[in-house]
Amino acid sequence: MSRNEVTASYLKALGHPVRLMIARELINGQKCVGEVESTLNIRQANASQHLSILKINGIVDCIRKGNLKCYFLKEPKKIEQLLDILERYQ
C-alpha cells in the first residue's frame, strides 16, 4: 500500500461514528471490550469487530489482563491532536 492508501485507510477506520467514539473514550485510558460495549451501548460482537478494525489500522492495540482484553490507543497524542484540529471552532 502506498502512503496515500495507508493514510486513507487510517482515516476511513476513524470515519465511523462508533469507532470514532471508541477512540474518544480511549483517550481517557484503556478499556476492555465489555466496557466499550456498555459505554457505547452496542453489542459485544459489534464492539469486538470495530476494535479489530481499529487494531488492523494501527489505531489501537491491546493487552490481555487476565480474563479481559484491554484496548488502548497506540498514539493517544496523535488522536488528540487530530480531534483538536478537526473540531476546533466546529
Place this chain on the structure above:
Amino acid sequence: MSRNEVTASYLKALGHPVRLMIARELINGQKCVGEVESTLNIRQANASQHLSILKINGIVDCIRKGNLKCYFLKEPKKIEQLLDILERYQ
C-alpha cells in the same frame, strides 16, 4: 448530526484514496474538474462525484470561472495540519 457524526463523516470523506489525493492536489491551489480528472487519471464522472462528496462534507468549495468550475480547499491549513500529523514519521 452530532459533532461526533459530523467529524466521522468528514474523516470518512477524506478516507478514500482518490479523495485524499484530490485534497493533496488542492493544497497546491485550485483545480477545475478536468484538471483533477487528468491529474489523477480518473473518469470525468468519477472526479465530479468525488468532488461532490468533498463539497458536501465541507472540505472543498468551488467557484465557476467561465466555462470551468474550480474547486479549492475550504480550510487548506487544516488539511495540511491533518496530513502533517497523520504522516509524521510514517
Place this chain on the structure above:
DNA sequence: CTTTTTTATTATTGTATATGAATATTTAAA
C-alpha cells in the same frame, strides 16, 4: 440560435461494509 466544451446527474452493476445471531475460542475460577 446552434454547437461545443465542461460539469453534473442518473442508472446499473459489482463490491464492500455494518449489524445481529449464533457459535467458537480463550482464559480463569471452581
Place this chain on the structure above:
DNA sequence: TTTAAATATTCATATACAATAATAAAAAAG
C-alpha cells in the same frame, strides 16, 4: 477437568459505496 466469563469469529442479510456508461444541464463561443 468441568464451568463460567469474556472475547473473537462466522454466517446471513441489509445497506452503502464505487465505478462506469450514458445522458442531461450549463455556459461560452461561433
